[in-house]
Amino acid sequence: MPELPEVETIRRYLNLSIVNERIQKLEVLWAGSVVKAEPADVYNLKNQKINSIARKGKYLLFQLEDFDMVVHLRMTGQIYLNPQNPLEDHIRWVLYLQNGDKLYYRDVRKFGRLFLALKSQGARLSGLDKLGPEPWEITLEYWQDKLKSNRSIKLLLLDQRVISGIGNIYADEALFLAKIHPETKGKDLSSKQAAELLVAVRTVLDLGMRFGGTSFRDYVSGDGKKGNMQEKLLVYQKDGQLCPRCTKHIEKIKVGGRSSHFCPICQLKPRR
Ligand SMILES: [Zn+2]
Known part of the structure; x- marks a missing residue:
């Protein structure tokens, strides 16, 4: 999508x-x-x-x-x-x-x-x-307030009323950059993690635009050309491949019905 x-x-x-x-x-x-x-x-x-x-x-x-x-x-x-x-x-x-x-x-x-x-x-x-605000319009105060939730951070990122524009690809990439496990509850993120995640979200979206978007199957850019971001992805659909940071294998799990790709070492599962 x-x-x-x-x-x-x-x-x-x-x-x-x-x-x-x-x-x-x-x-x-x-x-x-x-x-x-x-x-x-x-x-x-x-x-x-x-x-x-x-x-x-x-x-x-x-x-x-x-x-x-x-x-x-x-x-x-x-x-x-x-x-x-x-x-x-x-x-x-x-x-x-x-x-x-x-x-x-x-x-x-x-x-x-x-x-x-x-x-x-x-x-x-x-x-x-x-729709919620664009990722670049969000203040840290708004973001921390929205994260006070029992829902997993993966689902909060996908919730268009919280933050608009993110889907499965960029959610997984941002969580990897910020070293946050997708099942972590919003309320369990520290304020430092929340701030780092917001930076990571903006970083992956900026990168996606710089490379003209991600084309796996259907996406074309209006002039019929495919994007190149799929070549820059670090974890999305990389399950079984080596993590670019620690060389463990990337795993895939379902979080709230959505497939999520992450590194089990770089993105430690929250303890509780
Ligand atoms: Zn790793």
Whole structure:
């Protein structure tokens, strides 16, 4: 699933490519991919200018003159601007621009959604308004307060209401950097550990953006290219391989149903 660095990479590409362009039409090929709030509808979009493309957490927000178009890629959503090779299957919608550009949305599993609402109402319709702060907006005070919880730190990192944008890949990488076992309860982290974890989160997300995101299967960056972050990962999906720090083997366990990769020596299990 695309996480913050992947969605931000797409946003940056689209921001350079299609901002200030006007929409010709939105063609919907699978109706289930679009959620509308009346009176906003697909036919309203003709001649609308794309004023900007923002991101919050894992959501993309196309700010049009009179409407919001919010896109969440979920599991397998992909965005292609003017693909060089024709896309043959799993296309759910196509945004045609007046300059001839075509923005394709492809989604094999069909979990992704496009939310269409009047201007400033897209956040509520899409659930974007429920998101916690971005990792760079968080104060240490807020962070320590949110960690006062019986839930495991792994699940707290994945909770989009606590901190937005982190998924399984970057959660595992951040916990490894901060030397914290994924099953550690939030309330058992020292203030030093909490501070180090916040730094680690920002570090892995920055790295992810620098390398254009992580591409295991589905993610592409808008121009059809894959990212390179998968080559920089230290523990995610490395179970059975040697820890880059201590040379023990990386293990995989389930934490709250989510697979978690960690080093049993560098990330000691909390004693209790
Ligand atoms: Zn280790």
